[in-house]
Amino acid sequence: KGKHRLANDVERVVQEHLTYVREEMCDGWDLIHEEGKMKVYRREVEENGIVVDPLKIFHSIQGVTGHEICHYFWEYQYRMEWETTLDSTKIIEALDQDTVIFFQMHKRVWPTAQRDSCFWSHIRCISNSEEDQPTWLVVNYTTPHPLAPIKPPQVRLIANVAMICETIINEPPLNPKDIKRENIQCKLAYVAFVNPGGWVPSAAVRNVAKREYPRFLRRFTSYVIEQTRDKPILF
Numbered sequence: 001k002g003k004h005r006l007a008n009d010v011e012r013v014v015q016e017h018l019t020y021v022r023e024e025m026c027d028g029w030d031l032i033h034e035e036g037k038m039k040v041y042r043r044e045v046e047e048n049g050i051v052v053d054p055l056k057i058f059h060s061i062q063g064v065t066g067h068e069i070c071h072y073f074w075e076y077q078y079r080m081e082w083e084t085t086l087d088s089t090k091i092i093e094a095l096d097q098d099t100v101i102f103f104q105m106h107k108r109v110w111p112t113a114q115r116d117s118c119f120w121s122h123i124r125c126i127s128n129s130e131e132d133q134p135t136w137l138v139v140n141y142t143t144p145h146p147l148a149p150i151k152p153p154q155v156r157l158i159a160n161v162a163m164i165c166e167t168i169i170n171e172p173p174l175n176p177k178d179i180k181r182e183n184i185q186c187k188l189a190y191v192a193f194v195n196p197g198g199w200v201p202s203a204a205v206r207n208v209a210k211r212e213y214p215r216f217l218r219r220f221t222s223y224v225i226e227q228t229r230d231k232p233i234l235f
């Protein structure tokens with residue numbers, strides 16, 4: 001199938017994330033939260049008085065693959081089962097079998113006005129040298145759309161989010177068919193650049209972010225572990 005109208009944007013943003021995720025975590029990033037294997041980093045950034053702190057979370061999940069994490073993160077039908085911060089989500093356009101456009105209504109976070117979001121969501125497998133497992137990623141990137149008009153008082157979020165996953169196979173058995181879930185783990189990097197799209201009290205949005213991102217990742221990864229427990233491994 002030919003290239004869709006946003007194919008070049010998707011390519012550019014995916015490459016940016018792939019370059020950026022490997023960036024050293026020293027300069028200017030504060031470790032703001034740690035629980036188990038999850039490390040949450042943040043940089044404090046304000047644009048015109050609006051908090052737009054970039055956020056980076058590194059996590060390692062036992063028993064699931066990067067493909068499985070990305071599958072449940074990207075697929076529409078599971079979203080309301082793990083996303084607790086949404087009032088609604090729907091696909092308003094499919095650009096190809098790996099790229100769709102979502103429109104979402106986010107639950108209101110007092111005292112801020114209600115947010116909505118419209119973003120293309122792209123899933124991709126990047127097979128590097130054949131001996132390792134491939135890298136799977138999902139990118140969610142804000143885009144305007146005629147079916148998602150801005151409707152004040154709702155405020156449009158500006159989000160650029162990536163979930164980038166590697167699959168590690170510990171002590172691979174001779175026959176790949178014998179790989180068990182206790183031999184695999186997913187190492188993920190989650191990057192979120194979210195601009196609330198309108199004024200919010202800095203302290204409020206920083207507290208919400210500090211609480212909600214780890215909670216969302218905890219809940220999402222537990223959901224994937226549950227969903228995949230008795231299923232064949234999806235590499």
Ligand SMILES: O=S(=O)(CCO)c1ccc(-c2ccc(C3CCCC3)c([C@@H]3C[C@@H]3c3ccccn3)c2)cc1
Nearest residue numbers: 085106109112140159161194196208209212213216
């Ligand atoms: O990973 S995703 O692409 C999953 C797609 O469903 C994604 C995750 C989170 C957001 C998000 C949306 C709104 C808000 C705020 C801004 C002012 C008032 C609400 C926040 C702030 C950071 C805090 C936050 C973090 C996580 C969850 C909810 N709240 C984040 C958007 C997309």
